[in-house]
Amino acid sequence: xxxxxxxxxxxxxxxxxxxxxxxxxxxxxxxxxxxxxxxxxxxxxxxxxxxxxxxxxxxxxxxxxxxxxxxxxxxxxxxxxxxxxxxxxxxxxxxxxxxxxxxxxxxxxxxxxxxxxxxxxxxxxxxxxxxxxxxxxxxxxxxxxxxxxxxxxxxxxxxxxxxxxxxxxxxxxxxxxxxxxxxxxxxxxxxxxxxxxxxxxxxxxxxxxxxxxxxxxxxxxxxxxxxxxxxxxxxxxxxxxxxxxxxxxxxxxxxxxx
Numbered sequence: 001x002x003x004x005x006x007x008x009x010x011x012x013x014x015x016x017x018x019x020x021x022x023x024x025x026x027x028x029x030x031x032x033x034x035x036x037x038x039x040x041x042x043x044x045x046x047x048x049x050x051x052x053x054x055x056x057x058x059x060x061x062x063x064x065x066x067x068x069x070x071x072x073x074x075x076x077x078x079x080x081x082x083x084x085x086x087x088x089x090x091x092x093x094x095x096x097x098x099x100x101x102x103x104x105x106x107x108x109x110x111x112x113x114x115x116x117x118x119x120x121x122x123x124x125x126x127x128x129x130x131x132x133x134x135x136x137x138x139x140x141x142x143x144x145x146x147x148x149x150x151x152x153x154x155x156x157x158x159x160x161x162x163x164x165x166x167x168x169x170x171x172x173x174x175x176x177x178x179x180x181x182x183x184x185x186x187x188x189x190x191x192x193x194x195x196x197x198x199x200x201x202x203x204x205x206x207x208x209x210x211x212x213x214x215x216x217x218x219x220x221x222x223x224x225x226x227x228x229x230x231x232x233x234x235x236x237x238x239x240x241x242x243x244x245x246x247x248x249x250x251x252x253x254x255x256x257x258x
Contacts, residue, residue: 001108001187003037003072005247006030007045009061009102010076014048015243018165019176026243029171030074032180034250036191037072043247045070051236053080054094058101061242066105068247073106074183075099078134079114079169080236088133095134099141110148110183113138115158117169150186152179161203167218174199 008014008030016028034044045068047061054077065073075098081091103109113135118128135153142149155178157163163175171179181195 001189002039003108004039004041005043005068005070006034006037006072006074007065007068007070007106007247008048008074008076009057009065010048010074011052011057011078011080012048012050012170013079013179014074014076015046015050016176017050018167018170019173027173027176029076029176029180029183032177032195033074033183036180036184036189038250043249044244045242045247046244047242048076049240049242051080051238051240052077053084053086054078054091054098055081056235058094058098062098062101064245065102070106070247072108072110072187073102074110074112075102076112078138082114082127082130082134086130088130091130091134092137092140095137096141096144099138099145099147103145103147108148108187109145110150110186111138111142112150112179112183113153115152115155148186150179150183152182155182156198160199161206162199 014028014030016026016031019027019029019031021027028046030044030046030048034042037044045065047064049060052060057075057077077098078091078095081094086094099109099111114131116128116131135151139149139151141147157175157178161168163172163178164170165172165175177195181191184191185196
C-alpha cells in the first residue's frame with residue numbers, strides 16, 4: 001500500500017530521542033520510516049512531544065492529527081504513564097481512549113508495546129506490572145479497533161545495551177533503526193534487512209561502576225528535575241513543541257541522514 005500522509009504521535013521516543021544528528025536535531029524511528037515511504041506527493045508530520053502521557057496526547061496531539069487527514073498514523077506512547085505511577089486500570093483506560101480516537105479518523109493506525117526495562121535497569125522490575133498492563137491494553141485495543149500491532153515486548157534486542165541510550169530508557173540510533181524496521185515489517189513494507197539483523201559481537205555487561213555512573217549522571221538529575229517541576233506546577237514536556245507540526249515533504253538533508 002502506498003501512503004502519502006504519515007503522522008507520528010507520542011512522546012520522546014516518537015520525537016526521536018536519543019537518535020541525535022550532527023546538527024543537534026533528533027531523527028528517530030518515525031523519520032526513518034518516512035524516508036522509506038517517501039515518494040512523489042508524500043508528506044510527513046511528527047506531533048510527538050517528550051514527556052507526554054497518553055491522556056495529554058489525546059487532548060493535545062490527536063485533534064491536530066485529525067485535521068491533517070492522514071492515511072497512516074503511528075502512535076508510540078505510554079512509558080510516561082508507567083513512570084508517573086498510573087495504575088494498570090487507568091493506563092488501560094487511557095490506551096483504549098487514545099486508540100479509539102485515532103482509529104476513528106485514520107484508515108491505518110499502528111500501535112506499539114514496550115519492552116521490559118527490568119533487563120537493563122536495577123530495580124526496574126518494580127515497573128514490570130505496569131508495563132505488562134500497558135502492553136495488554138495495547139494488544140486489546142489493537143484487536144478491538146483494528147490497529148496494526150507492533151509487538152516488540154519480546155524482542156531479543158531488549159537484552160542488548162547497544163540499542164539504548166545513556167539513560168537506558170530511550171533508544172539509541174541503532175534502537176530507533178530497529179524499531180523502524182519492526183513497524184515497516186508490521187505494515188508489510190520493504191526495508192533494509194540490516195535494520196532488523198542482529199548486531200555483531202556481544203555487548204559488554206554493565207559493571208557496578210557503570211550502574212553507579214548511570215545512577216549519578218542519569219537517574220538523580222532526572223529525579224531532581226521532576227521533583228522541582230512538580231513543586232512549581234510544571235509538567236514534563238512543557239515548553240516543547242512538535243518538531244514537524246504540519247505535513248511537509250522530506251528534505252534532501254533528511255534523506256542524506258539515513
